[in-house]
Amino acid sequence: MSAGPYNYEYIFKYIIIGDMGVGKSCLLHQFTDKxxxxxxxxxxxxxxxxxxxxxxxxxxxxQIWDTAGQERxxxxxxxxxxxxxxxxxxxxxxxxxxxxxxxxxxxDTRTLTNPSTVIFLIGNxxxxxxxxxxxxxxxxxxxxxxxxxxGLMFVEASAKTGDNxxxxxxxxxxxxxxxIQDGRLDLNAAESGVQHKPPxxxxxxxxxxxxxxx
Amino acid sequence: MSDxxxxxxxxxxxPIQRRRRDATHRALSKLRSSSVLVGVRIRMNSAGILQVxxxxxxxxxxxxxxxxxxxxxxxxxxxxxxxxxxxxxPHDVTLDCSFASLQISNSKKWDRKSENSWVNENFDSGxxxxxxxxxxxDSPQSESPQCKLKRHHTTNDCYSKKKTDSSVIxxxxxxxxxxxxxxxxSLPNNATLIKHxxxxxxxxxxxxxxxxSQLSLLDFAVFQQISPDELTSCAWHKRxxxxxxxxxxAFTRRFNHVSFWTVQEILKGATPKHRAQLLAYxxxxxxxxxxxxxxxxxxxxISAMQSAPIYRLSKTWxxxxxxxxxxxxxxxxxxxxxxxxxxxxxxxxxxxxPCIPYLGIFLTDLVHIDMAHPHRTGGLESEQRQLKMNNxxxxxxxxxxxxxxxLPSRPDVLSYLRSIKFIDELQKFVExxxxxxxxxxxxxxxxxxxxxxxxxxxCKNSQSLSPTKGSSLLQCSPVSKFVPGHRKCRxxxxxxxxxxxxSTRIRHxxxxxxxxxxxxxxxxxxxxxxxxxxxxxxxxPESKESSQQGxxxxxxxxxxxHKPSIKSWQRYWVELCHAALIFYPPKCFSGSERSDYKRDAxxxxxxxxxxxxxxxxxxxxxxxxxxRCNTYKFRAESQSAALLWYHELKxxxxxxxxxxxxxxxNLISFE
Numbered sequence: 067m068s069a070g071p072y073n074y075e076y077i078f079k080y081i082i083i084g085d086m087g088v089g090k091s092c093l094l095h096q097f098t099d100k101x102x103x104x105x106x107x108x109x110x111x112x113x114x115x116x117x118x119x120x121x122x123x124x125x126x127x128x129q130i131w132d133t134a135g136q137e138r139x140x141x142x143x144x145x146x147x148x149x150x151x152x153x154x155x156x157x158x159x160x161x162x163x164x165x166x167x168x169x170x171x172x173x174d175t176r177t178l179t180n181p182s183t184v185i186f187l188i189g190n191x192x193x194x195x196x197x198x199x200x201x202x203x204x205x206x207x208x209x210x211x212x213x214x215x216x217g218l219m220f221v222e223a224s225a226k227t228g229d230n231x232x233x234x235x236x237x238x239x240x241x242x243x244x245x246i247q248d249g250r251l252d253l254n255a256a257e258s259g260v261q262h263k264p265p266x267x268x269x270x271x272x273x274x275x276x277x278x279x280x
Numbered sequence: 281m282s283d284x285x286x287x288x289x290x291x292x293x294x295p296i297q298r299r300r301r302d303a304t305h306r307a308l309s310k311l312r313s314s315s316v317l318v319g320v321r322i323r324m325n326s327a328g329i330l331q332v333x334x335x336x337x338x339x340x341x342x343x344x345x346x347x348x349x350x351x352x353x354x355x356x357x358x359x360x361x362x363x364x365x366x367x368x369x370p371h372d373v374t375l376d377c378s379f380a381s382l383q384i385s386n387s388k389k390w391d392r393k394s395e396n397s398w399v400n401e402n403f404d405s406g407x408x409x410x411x412x413x414x415x416x417x418d419s420p421q422s423e424s425p426q427c428k429l430k431r432h433h434t435t436n437d438c439y440s441k442k443k444t445d446s447s448v449i450x451x452x453x454x455x456x457x458x459x460x461x462x463x464x465x466s467l468p469n470n471a472t473l474i475k476h477x478x479x480x481x482x483x484x485x486x487x488x489x490x491x492x493s494q495l496s497l498l499d500f501a502v503f504q505q506i507s508p509d510e511l512t513s514c515a516w517h518k519r520x521x522x523x524x525x526x527x528x529x530a531f532t533r534r535f536n537h538v539s540f541w542t543v544q545e546i547l548k549g550a551t552p553k554h555r556a557q558l559l560a561y562x563x564x565x566x567x568x569x570x571x572x573x574x575x576x577x578x579x580x581x582i583s584a585m586q587s588a589p590i591y592r593l594s595k596t597w598x599x600x601x602x603x604x605x606x607x608x609x610x611x612x613x614x615x616x617x618x619x620x621x622x623x624x625x626x627x628x629x630x631x632x633x634p635c636i637p638y639l640g641i642f643l644t645d646l647v648h649i650d651m652a653h654p655h656r657t658g659g660l661e662s663e664q665r666q667l668k669m670n671n672x673x674x675x676x677x678x679x680x681x682x683x684x685x686x687l688p689s690r691p692d693v694l695s696y697l698r699s700i701k702f703i704d705e706l707q708k709f710v711e712x713x714x715x716x717x718x719x720x721x722x723x724x725x726x727x728x729x730x731x732x733x734x735x736x737x738x739c740k741n742s743q744s745l746s747p748t749k750g751s752s753l754l755q756c757s758p759v760s761k762f763v764p765g766h767r768k769c770r771x772x773x774x775x776x777x778x779x780x781x782x783s784t785r786i787r788h789x790x791x792x793x794x795x796x797x798x799x800x801x802x803x804x805x806x807x808x809x810x811x812x813x814x815x816x817x818x819x820x821p822e823s824k825e826s827s828q829q830g831x832x833x834x835x836x837x838x839x840x841x842h843k844p845s846i847k848s849w850q851r852y853w854v855e856l857c858h859a860a861l862i863f864y865p866p867k868c869f870s871g872s873e874r875s876d877y878k879r880d881a882x883x884x885x886x887x888x889x890x891x892x893x894x895x896x897x898x899x900x901x902x903x904x905x906x907x908r909c910n911t912y913k914f915r916a917e918s919q920s921a922a923l924l925w926y927h928e929l930k931x932x933x934x935x936x937x938x939x940x941x942x943x944x945x946n947l948i949s950f951e
Contacts, residue, residue, distance in 0.1 A: 087517070091647060091651055092651070093649060095652075097515070104325065131617055133644060134647045134651075135517075135640070135643035135644040135645075135647035135648075135865075136640035136641075136644055138516060138517055138532040138536075138641045139535050139536070139583075140536040140539050140583075140587075140711075146617055163508075169879070172709075173588070174588055177592060178586075178588060178591065266301040
């Protein structure tokens with residue numbers, strides 16, 4: 067498998083976190099253009115949601131993990147944080163409870179990820195924000211302020227219409243890439259969440275993460 | 281030996297109680313220092329009930345004592361704590377020290393409660409019941425001359441009055457809680473009154489294989505019950521989860537209980553060495569679970585060790601023997617999510633029965649199938665959906681054919697394990713508590729700026745899956761020195777709550793079912809007056825209610841008429857809300873912004889009859905409570921702030937005196 071030429075330079079690991087029903091999987095679904103694992107959910111050894119994007123002229127493979135369905139298992143997401151280069155923290159703008167819970171998610175993320183992990187806050191379901199705003203439960207300004215105070219990037223997005231979904235994933239990647247360029251993110255650190263894939267020596271560098279043909 | 285118990289009418293909300301935990305601990309240590317017997321253990325259970333259990337005699341006997349505020353109970357003829365260390369006390373949640381209601385009950389009452397306490401798991405509770413059926417030898421506790429009720433600060437009259445008041449309130453609240461929970465269906469009725477008999481004194485004394493086998497028996501009994509319909513419904517996190525997917529929920533709950541238990545037991549170790557010992561012990565349990573192919577509990581144990589409170593304990597991890605560490609790494613590797621849980625799926629596929637799989641991956645698969653092939657109501661299920669779901673159901677039902685009957689049942693271990701309950705609704709609070717305890721045990725490095733405490737710990741611990749490895753990396757990795765952009769913020773984001781409007785709905789802590797019955801309004805003087813302590817439970821919407829807030833330092837000059845032995849300044853974010861001062865503890869060592877303080881209040885002090893006066897220096901003012909003989913000294917950040925506080929306090933006090941009759945009771949006090 068490792069024989070094939072790599073058509074990307076880096077792999078970034080992303081995780082998507084947030085309460086149940088905020089639309090995490092829909093975001094993933096939307097972003098990976100529905101090419102994710104729904105078709106072979108229990109196939110062994112395939113990557114979960116992936117897509118190759120272009121960041122500053124470099125091909126970057128995003129490897130996106132999502133634990134939808136397991137939120138009730140208290141600890142599952144905790145082991146899942148490690149080695150994430152980007153964390154998309156999602157809440158539902160029509161349900162304040164999901165917003166209120168962000169602080170817990172943030173604490174966990176910061177305790178269990180690298181300091182260099184880029185956290186992107188996404189207010190999902192902005193399509194439900196009708197003209198009179200009747201369904202909206204969290205204002206943009208409020209969330210924006212929260213994001214600013216905590217140094218998070220923030221957009222409101224809609225997994226349904228696709229609004230801002232690309233942007234969230236791409237901006238996160240840009241920020242991560244920037245960190246690499248600045249030397250803030252150490253590629254050799256075990257859990258940086260980023261793998262560099264020089265075309266020649268790919269396979270022994272990260273034997274587990276060969277791209278799959280699925 | 282008598283079998284008796286004093287029981288409190290618990291007030292409805294554990295979160296209130298949680299904040300009084302320190303008071304319990306203080307009372308506990310008093311209790312301990314005054315007792316002499318051997319072979320008895322005192323612990324505080326998750327309902328804030330102290331349990332004194334005696335295993336030094338052939339028949340197991342037990343007694344429960346509730347500590348309510350400063351009231352505590354000693355029974356010199358029975359108590360003992362000779363072999364009890366503070367660190368051994370469970371740090372569960374809780375205590376209600378606000379309601380001074382005491383009720384004395386006998387074993388009949390106990391039986392009634394045990395029926396109510398937990399019915400979700402279909403096991404007979406033979407052991408527990410048999411201990412309850414012990415004859416009641418003693419007369420009711422209050423008449424026993426050996427028992428002293430020590431009351432610190434009020435007269436008996438006051439207490440009996442309160443007793444009546446709050447009994448009513450608490451019963452009401454309990455009923456409410458019951459109704460509420462039968463709606464959300466995740467908490468058994470009377471769950472605040474959970475009791476448990478605990479014949480197992482110390483986890484370490486039980487061989488790890490016994491825990492592994494008994495956990496497997498418990499897990500499998502629930503796992504076996506899961507029906508295909510529950511799985512295809514994908515409703516285990518919806519509001520109707522208990523009707524539609526009761527066994528999936530129960531199975532998940534088992535996972536979480538094991539995980540909480542693991543964290544809790546490890547945090548009981550007072551020293552890094554002791555904690556490492558406990559950690560190693562749980563790793564060995566993990567190994568046994570692995571041998572039994574119980575991936576469910578194995579993952580619960582493993583992920584507990586990877587949870588924030590344990591994972592960050594780098595000193596503890598450094599004390600862990602290398603071979604235990606390697607064992608842990610190997611076990612943890614199984615649960616790596618790489619390539620869609622490649623390792624776990626491979627393991628499971630290669631296994632022979634019996635096996636209890638980790639259900640989570642199947643649930644994720646199902647959710648994704650559900651998303652890719654949604655089931656439209658009214659129509660037939662699409663063929664693809666059916667096909668794919670059936671594939672998963674087949675796998676699961678194959679595992680359900682497992683047979684664990686070869687495992688011997690150990691009733692004492694079983695009943696101990698069953699006694700570990702965490703109320704789902706309060707999961708977040710338990711998590712918070714565990715995290716705080718972890719911070720206390722191994723404080724974040726003070727060398728770095730205090731405002732970055734969370735960052736420091738994450739630097740330390742996040743380098744790798746193995747915390748020890750992580751800290752060694754820390755020494756050589758340049759990354760750890762750097763604190764990038766978003767880390768600069770001091771806030772952990774908890775301050776978002778301060779902006780919550782008062783209409784905020786209280787949500788189920790695990791999913792989003794709204795707990796309708798909870799009051800969501802702020803404190804009103806009336807609520808305070810009536811002893812409605814529920815304001816502690818809701819997120820305080822202070823923005824509307826508070827007339828003054830800011831960071832203050834407080835020193836206790838007089839407490840219950842006594843000078844405290846240690847006087848020190850403590851920092852709080854303080855809000856003046858009508859008739860009470862609400863104190864929020866600091867998150868870190870310095871900082872004067874709201875965001876530097878926690879969102880959960882730690883104390884609420886009614887100021888109805890207080891007297892405020894200005895201090896000797898301009899940034900100081902005093903608050904004197906003649907009823908309770910408490911005097912506090914407050915220091916504001918500046919002279920003008922102190923003056924503002926003084927005037928605001930003065931104003932609210934005079935308002936209060938105009939509007940309210942003197943309150944009937946002192947319902948809340950500092951611990």
